[in-house]
Structure formats: structure tokens, C-alpha cells
Amino acid sequence: MLARLLPILLLLGSNIFMTFAWYGHLKYRSAPLLLVIVASWAIAFFEYSLMVPANRLGSTVYSVVQLKTIQEVITLVVFAGFSAWYLGQPLKWNHYAAFVLIIGAAFLMFYQGPGAETA
Structure with missing residues (x-):
């Protein structure tokens, strides 16, 4: 169980x-671009x-x-929250509809069908 949860x-x-x-x-659009690039790279170190x-x-x-599908779903969930909370740009109905379609795609990525062996 921990082996499956820790990567997530x-x-x-x-x-x-x-x-x-x-x-x-x-x-912070008024911040100098070079400063923004350096700060982003510093934050990206922790991401990596x-x-x-x-x-x-x-x-x-x-x-x-x-694994990539899990990462993409997490990215969308994190970004949706970030957009609304940090940037003040709440999601609209079409964003939610698009997320539902992406979740459907993620389901298909993991679906093995009837009688398929589990990994």
C-alpha cells in the first residue's frame, strides 16, 4: 500500500x-524578468x-x-486550486466539464477490462 501511495x-x-x-x-508582473527566472529555477530544484x-x-x-497519467491528473487538480486561490481566477463550468473528461481518460488508462490480469 505504501509503495503505491508514496509516489503519489x-x-x-x-x-x-x-x-x-x-x-x-x-x-508579481512588475518584478524583473531575470529575477523571476532565477526564482523559478530555485523553486524548480525542489520540484525535481x-x-x-x-x-x-x-x-x-x-x-x-x-505514472504519467497520475502526474497529469495531480497537475490539473493542483493548478485548479492554485488558479482560484492564489491567482484569483476561479474555474468556470466548462473547466469542470473538461476535468470530468480528463478523469474519464485517466480511468481508461487504468482500466484493464473483464478478465484481464492485474499488474
Whole structure:
């Protein structure tokens, strides 16, 4: 159980850092671009410090495609919360509809069908 949960928790932490590195500066548009780039790279170090172990550990219990799907779903959930909470840009109905479709796609990524062997 821990072997399946730990990579997901590491991916969650990694995506929080990634989202701040990539989009956090949008709240401070007057900051010099060079400063923003350096700050983003500094934050990205922590993202990589969690992402690399998450992928290394996760690849022992998930296929690489499943691992990437998990990461993308986490990215969308983190970004949706970040957009509304930090940037003050709440989601609209069409965003929620798109997320439902993505969750359906993620389900299909893990679905093995009747009689299929489990990984």
C-alpha cells in the first residue's frame, strides 16, 4: 500500500512546487524578468527533488504511462486550486466539464477490462 501511495504523495508535493515555479510570478508582473527566472529555477530544484524519486519509486508499481497519467491528473487538480486561490481566477463550468473528461481518460488508462490480469 505504501509503495503505491508514496509516489503519489511525492508527485503532489512536486506539482505544488512546479505550479509556483511556473505560474507564481504572474501575481508579481512588475518584478524583473531575470529575477523571476532565477526564482523559478530555485523553486524548480525542489520540484525535481520530489519528482525524480516519485518517478523512480512509482515505476516499480505503476507502468510509466500510468505514472504519467497520475502526474497529469495531480497537475490539473493542483493548478485548479492554485488558479482560484492564489491567482484569483476561479474555474468556470466548462473547466469542470473538461476535468470530468480528463478523469474519464485517466480511468481508461487504468482500466484493464473483464478478465484481464492485474499488474
